[in-house]
Amino acid sequence: MTPKERMAIAPQAMPEQDAQVRAHNMNEVALGYTAEMAKTEASRCLQCPTKPCMQGCPVAIDIPGFLAAAAEGDFATALKIIRKTSLLPAVCGRVCPQEKQCQKFCTMGKVLKDVDKAVAIGRVERFCADLARESGTEEPVTCAPKTGRKVAVIGSGPASITCAADCAKAGHDVTMFEAFHKCGGVLVYGIPEFRLPKSIVRHEVEGLKKLGVTIETNYCVGRTRKVADLIRKDGFDAVFVGTGAGLPKFMDIPGENLNGVFSANEYLTRANLMKAYLEGEADTPFWHGKKVAVLGGGNVAMDASRMALRLGAEKVYLIYRRSLEEMPARKEEVHHAKEEGVDFHLLENAKRILGDDKGFVNGLECLRYELGAPDASGRRSPVPIAGSEFTLDVDTVVVAVGNASNPLIPATTEGLEVNRRGNIVVDPETNMTSIPGVFAGGDIVLGAATVILAMGEGRRAAAGINAYLMKDRS
Amino acid sequence: MNKIVSKKQLSDNVFQMEVEAALIANERKAGQFIILMIDEALGERIPLTIADADPARGTITLIFQTVGATTLKLSKLNVGDALAAVLGPLGRPTSIRGANGEPAGHVVCVGGGIGVAPMHPIAQALKAAGNKVTIIMGARNKSLFVMEDEMRAIAGDDLILITDDGSSGRKGLVTEPLKELCEAGAVDEVIAIGPPIMMKFVALTTKPYGVKTVASLNTIMIDGTGMCGGCRVSVGGATKFVCVDGPEFDAHQVDWDQMLKRMGAFRPQEAAAKDHVCNLYKGI
Ligand SMILES: Cc1cc2nc3c(=O)[nH]c(=O)nc-3n(C[C@H](O)[C@H](O)[C@H](O)COP(=O)(O)OP(=O)(O)OC[C@H]3O[C@@H](n4cnc5c(N)ncnc54)[C@H](O)[C@@H]3O)c2cc1C
Numbered sequence: 001m002t003p004k005e006r007m008a009i010a011p012q013a014m015p016e017q018d019a020q021v022r023a024h025n026m027n028e029v030a031l032g033y034t035a036e037m038a039k040t041e042a043s044r045c046l047q048c049p050t051k052p053c054m055q056g057c058p059v060a061i062d063i064p065g066f067l068a069a070a071a072e073g074d075f076a077t078a079l080k081i082i083r084k085t086s087l088l089p090a091v092c093g094r095v096c097p098q099e100k101q102c103q104k105f106c107t108m109g110k111v112l113k114d115v116d117k118a119v120a121i122g123r124v125e126r127f128c129a130d131l132a133r134e135s136g137t138e139e140p141v142t143c144a145p146k147t148g149r150k151v152a153v154i155g156s157g158p159a160s161i162t163c164a165a166d167c168a169k170a171g172h173d174v175t176m177f178e179a180f181h182k183c184g185g186v187l188v189y190g191i192p193e194f195r196l197p198k199s200i201v202r203h204e205v206e207g208l209k210k211l212g213v214t215i216e217t218n219y220c221v222g223r224t225r226k227v228a229d230l231i232r233k234d235g236f237d238a239v240f241v242g243t244g245a246g247l248p249k250f251m252d253i254p255g256e257n258l259n260g261v262f263s264a265n266e267y268l269t270r271a272n273l274m275k276a277y278l279e280g281e282a283d284t285p286f287w288h289g290k291k292v293a294v295l296g297g298g299n300v301a302m303d304a305s306r307m308a309l310r311l312g313a314e315k316v317y318l319i320y321r322r323s324l325e326e327m328p329a330r331k332e333e334v335h336h337a338k339e340e341g342v343d344f345h346l347l348e349n350a351k352r353i354l355g356d357d358k359g360f361v362n363g364l365e366c367l368r369y370e371l372g373a374p375d376a377s378g379r380r381s382p383v384p385i386a387g388s389e390f391t392l393d394v395d396t397v398v399v400a401v402g403n404a405s406n407p408l409i410p411a412t413t414e415g416l417e418v419n420r421r422g423n424i425v426v427d428p429e430t431n432m433t434s435i436p437g438v439f440a441g442g443d444i445v446l447g448a449a450t451v452i453l454a455m456g457e458g459r460r461a462a463a464g465i466n467a468y469l470m471k472d473r474s
Numbered sequence: 475m476n477k478i479v480s481k482k483q484l485s486d487n488v489f490q491m492e493v494e495a496a497l498i499a500n501e502r503k504a505g506q507f508i509i510l511m512i513d514e515a516l517g518e519r520i521p522l523t524i525a526d527a528d529p530a531r532g533t534i535t536l537i538f539q540t541v542g543a544t545t546l547k548l549s550k551l552n553v554g555d556a557l558a559a560v561l562g563p564l565g566r567p568t569s570i571r572g573a574n575g576e577p578a579g580h581v582v583c584v585g586g587g588i589g590v591a592p593m594h595p596i597a598q599a600l601k602a603a604g605n606k607v608t609i610i611m612g613a614r615n616k617s618l619f620v621m622e623d624e625m626r627a628i629a630g631d632d633l634i635l636i637t638d639d640g641s642s643g644r645k646g647l648v649t650e651p652l653k654e655l656c657e658a659g660a661v662d663e664v665i666a667i668g669p670p671i672m673m674k675f676v677a678l679t680t681k682p683y684g685v686k687t688v689a690s691l692n693t694i695m696i697d698g699t700g701m702c703g704g705c706r707v708s709v710g711g712a713t714k715f716v717c718v719d720g721p722e723f724d725a726h727q728v729d730w731d732q733m734l735k736r737m738g739a740f741r742p743q744e745a746a747a748k749d750h751v752c753n754l755y756k757g758i
Pocket residue numbers: 095096097154155156157158159160177178179180184185186187190191219220221222242243244245246268299300303330406408409441442443444448449450451452454699
């Protein structure tokens with residue numbers, strides 16, 4: 001095929017559940033390509049010699065390489081190429097902000113002057129992983145001979161899953177400690193089923209067990225056992241801390257402690273992890289919000305507002321103080337949220353939450369904003385318009401303005417260096433912390449980031465752990 | 475899985491269970507709690523204080539009152555059954571006077587209803603640190619008292635029983651003997667555990683005397699690790715998470731009215747769930 005012919009192929013749209021139907025069920029919104037569609041989409045790749053797309057992928061997947069195999073219909077080879085650098089393609093294919101990463105640099109998108117018309121790299125990646133998982137044809141992974149070394153992995157999010165898998169493959173004895181009763185971190189408690197089916201996360205966790213990883217749930221390191229005791233008393237030779245950024249930020253506005261105000265973490269945890277949406281079956285109660293305001297503009301805010309619709313809200317407002325341009329959420333989620341009926345209130349911000357005398361939310365006072373000069377981040381900063389206050393009639397407010405790092409481990413681990421924001425400081429090459437033998441990665445190091453970055457960190461830390469354990473041995 | 479190794483009914487609706495949890499038994503200190511689940515698929519996570527622990531046997535003791543769906547289900551489990559999950563020990567340990575830099579002195583422990591159970595390890599530790607310990611135990615009526623013998627073993631003659639209806643000890647409210655003690659001027663610290671409304675009035679009682687008063691808060695929780703913010707309360711105007719910053723706070727700084735309101739956030743749903751479980755057990 002000539003480049004011209006490739007460029008003539010229409011971008012393959014993702015089959016989706018109808019917006020009106022899906023807004024009331026928990027099933028996955030994006031249904032996935034068929035093999036034919038995946039092949040066609042992959043054939044759009046121009047095989048650019050300079051591989052610009054690769055520089056956008058945080059783990060530098062050989063994108064033209066896997067797309068070439070997929071275009072031939074050889075999805076097994078495609079997956080093998082992806083797996084060389086990414087452990088979680090079924091997840092990343094779904095949740096990576098592709099329009100800011102791989103697809104942003106894609107020549108096809110540049111030529112067609114629309115990033116949405118770039119090669120749908122993530123969707124093909126997802127197809128390859130789904131196909132192998134669903135047909136049970138994933139290649140078995142083999143582990144190196146046992147080294148006799150013990151590694152403790154704390155947390156079970158993408159950083160930890162990756163680090164555990166790589167350490168197990170290297171022949172170490174790995175135990176994963178998770179505070180919750182289920183593994184997966186944000187992938188199970190935060191990102192909803194309709195965006196990332198939990199069966200996929202479960203499959204990845206089962207994969208760890210097959211590699212011989214021991215999993216201890218309901219184990220809070222720092223409380224059940226301190227990091228130092230894992231080393232001193234339990235004989236672990238290295239520890240990886242992947243505890244994420246699970247500390248919800250609030251806005252510090254009046255009325256935030258009223259009933260009906262939730263952090264997105266609480267709102268989503270009740271719904272996802274605790275299955276509160278299965279009313280009558282699940283014991284954890286959920287909040288029957290009819291008019292819901294979600295504050296924020298990231299993926300978390302999109303997830304919370306779309307969840308609110310699915311939990312029966314009649315009206316969902318998304319309040320964001322900048323404009324659509326600056327919104328950090330994945331473009332596809334913004335698009336989906338709009339289609340499902342979330343009412344976007346841009347250039348507005350919450351000023352005060354109003355409540356009745358019993359302490360329940362009954363309104364939200366907002367302020368209108370305009371965009372001023374660019375700030376330090378290069379984005380135009382929002383400036384409030386004096387006297388522009390107005391009130392929205394709501395009974396629920398979900399605060400989704402970000403997460404800070406969970407301080408539990410730093411607070412209980414002597415000598416562990418953290419920066420001003422509470423993130424653990426690591427050596428950028430090895431991910432080792434200020435304590436020899438203790439490594440860290442993912443959101444606890446980066447601040448709230450992305451799945452693929454967390455995965456990359458877990459992988460780098462595992463390499464650091466290997467080098468540390470093997471050097472130690474000789 | 476955490477096996478139940480003993481079970482005792484202490485009163486109409488109060489139960490004591492000893493549960494296998496070796497690591498927690500080793501690590502726990504007075505004032506800490508656990509979060510348990512009966513069923514991991516659809517169950518709820520509820521916090522309960524560690525009333526006692528036996529590191530040698532690897533068990534912890536829980537004392538709970540059946541107030542809603544989950545505590546009711548828990549009360550139906552028997553020796554040999556297992557809990558699906560027990561996470562802990564959570565929260566900061568109690569800062570024990572005499573062992574925390576402050577000189578030992580006279581500490582008054584005020585336990586209301588089931589709050590006496592979580593008070594037990596604290597009173598023990600206070601005694602061990604050389605304090606004079608007075609314990610005020612309050613309940614609606616005699617049948618609701620728990621751990622009277624254990625508390626007497628710690629406080630001896632300084633155990634004051636008080637009931638709403640006078641069926642045991644003095645008739646009245648826990649704040650009455652507390653006020654008398656403060657009036658007498660020999661109180662260095664007060665620790666209160668019980669229904670929030672009781673803790674609020676304990677705080678109001680001691681405030682005029684400037685007596686340091688600590689309360690152990692029992693807000694609604696989910697994770698217990700600082701991740702959700704569901705347990706938040708205002709203390710001295712700042713928002714605090716009870717599960718990681720507490721559960722104990724300066725009672726004079728807590729915004730009790732707000733906390734009382736927050737505890738009712740899910741009341742209609744909880745009532746429905748309880749009815750549902752009650753009917754299940756009635757076989758309806
Ligand atoms: C609602 C939501 C939507 C998101 N959407 C996207 C998206 O679309 N795309 C994207 O790329 N990223 C998204 N993110 C961000 C992404 O999920 C995170 O960057 C990523 O999960 C971080 O991985 P991690 O392994 O560092 O930690 P986490 O996934 O946060 O996992 C940490 C785990 O450690 C456990 N833990 C914490 N403390 C302890 C302890 N002391 N002992 C034992 N265990 C402990 C926690 O319970 C948790 O399970 C989203 C985040 C949220 C909250």
